[in-house]
Amino acid sequence: MDLKTEVSTRCNDNNQGKVERGSSTPILQRECHGQISHLAIDIGGSLIKLVYFPRDSDGSSKDDKCSTSRERNSISNGDINSSIFGERLRFAKFETSKIGDCIEFIRSKQLHLGRCLHQECPSGEKTIIKATGGGAFKFADLFNEKLGVSLEKEEEMQCLVAGANFLLKTVQQEAFTYADGQKEFMQIDHNDLFPYLLVNIGSGVSMIKVDGDGKFERVSGTSVGGGTFLGLGRLLTKCKSFDELLELSHQGNNRVIDMLVGDIYGGQDYSKIGLASTAIASSFGKAISEDRELEEYKPEDITRSLLRMISNNVGQISYLNALRYGLKRIFFGGFFIRGHTYTMDTISVAVKFWSKGEAQAMFLQHEGFIGALGAFTGYKKHDHEQDQFVQRCSSKVSCADNNLSGGTIKSS
Ligand SMILES: Nc1ncnc2c1ncn2[C@@H]1O[C@H](COP(=O)(O)OP(=O)(O)O)[C@@H](O)[C@H]1O
């Protein structure tokens, strides 16, 4: 049963005054019902992602008061919260290396206080925060020490699948293709969603065959992912941040460094095996034959080649795995993508090229927040009140569809 269905089922079933009958948005009763947070967190190798309902100083969620004020919080590392889902469910990200900033952010928003802010709570009860990603293990003690909260670990692949299924079933304009500079939203038929391949390009890359809700298998992965782009980019150029690298890559020309088929074949196509003269024969291959030092290459060109190499490679491995399991649809998520046109174009072209047009790359609006959203939906299992919380979130997704039509969420 998807979340939307559950909303209406519960609306009809529940006569205990917790849900306003006939309303598409169940009303949350403010009662102390255990210490569960309004926050879910995904702590990855590069970034920490937060999904939360903001709250007022009296302890209520802003959302409970139907607040319409847009909240944009600049964070010390320069990232900005994205506010979508009808300006209600909020998103924020921090570099994992700046976990202290993230903890301060949670404290400043009082997201660590559970529901019982300014109310009497059963003593000794700790706020539980759903957390996924490796950092849920690595930083559990730090969260306990600094915020007095308990991180409840949710399995990372399970969260990615739950988040992707939630988005694909709930948000109308979630999945889109990118070709020839055009973004085209796809209408997803809920009855025809499975199976698909979910490729999450984070620090590393996971490829998951998804057969249904909670039915999945991680079929492959590659260590050449977003972390590789950022790590190698930092080593090869003077850039320090991902944004700088992306920005530089706009002005670059990969052909200065990549060895093309034409470079090897005297300017000609290698038509017999379907390779145009402009196809990359060897990423960074020109650097082997030229007597040039690293400093003599423009950082713009280096970043462009690097971005192309990694995107191409992920696209190709993804296609091979789709082929292995007979999957036609491949959804790409993870913050490596960042709604960046060159990245999406390269991945799309790679999938199209290798599949001879049989398979299609699709991207997700909430690319980097899939895991955190999946963890958030995990509250549903936990307690009835939070269950309504998640359900309200899904009902608001539909209300907020128009807000998403403007394009990808850009978190910085
Ligand atoms: N502001 C940013 N800071 C660092 N890396 C970023 C940023 N935006 C996008 N990225 C890219 O996204 C990758 C992390 O993606 P993400 O899905 O958050 O994975 P993880 O869970 O491993 O942190 C980074 O390795 C980098 O390539």
Ligand SMILES: CC(C)(COP(=O)(O)O)[C@@H](O)C(=O)NCCC(=O)O
């Ligand atoms: C270990 C990970 C699941 C961690 O997730 P991440 O923080 O990168 O999002 C991921 O980095 C990964 O799948 N790496 C590829 C490992 C491999 O299959 O070779």
